[in-house]
Amino acid sequence: MEKNVEISMLCQIYGKLLTEKQYILLNDYYNNDLSLSEIAENFGITRQAVRDNLKKGENKLFDYEEKLNVMKKTMEQEEKIALILSEINKIKSKTSDKEVGKILEHIRNELNYLV
Numbered sequence: 001m002e003k004n005v006e007i008s009m010l011c012q013i014y015g016k017l018l019t020e021k022q023y024i025l026l027n028d029y030y031n032n033d034l035s036l037s038e039i040a041e042n043f044g045i046t047r048q049a050v051r052d053n054l055k056k057g058e059n060k061l062f063d064y065e066e067k068l069n070v071m072k073k074t075m076e077q078e079e080k081i082a083l084i085l086s087e088i089n090k091i092k093s094k095t096s097d098k099e100v101g102k103i104l105e106h107i108r109n110e111l112n113y114l115v
Contacts, residue, residue: 004030006071010061013070022057029054081111 008030015023021043028034028042029050036047043050065071085108092104 007058007061009071010065013074014061014064014068017064018057018060022053022060025050025053026057026061078115081115085111 007026011018011023011026011030015026018026025039025043028039029036034042036050039050040047088104088108088111092101092108095101095104
């Protein structure tokens with residue numbers, strides 16, 4: 001997974017555990033696509049201070065994920081749901097029983113809601 005996407009996802013999951021400043025800087029850099037210079041100008045700090053704060057925030061996010069594995073578990077769950085949906089589609093296409101088809105459709109709708 002690309003680092004920018006990974007950090008953006010981690011920020012959504014664990015962002016509120018960061019300091020407010022770290023969260024805002026990470027959000028500006030990774031989600032709002034602002035440059036170090038633009039962020040530095042907005043906060044009245046140096047580019048190096050922005051970079052240092054970003055690194056500290058990133059490290060915290062990776063530490064939280066290493067300990068809690070929320071993103072990993074979520075991604076694994078989504079993969080399993082996709083596999084189950086695929087199997088449901090196979091069964092539904094091979095059955096002619098309308099009642100079974102309705103049940104499978106209901107299950108598929110419920111699983112799609114989870115994703």
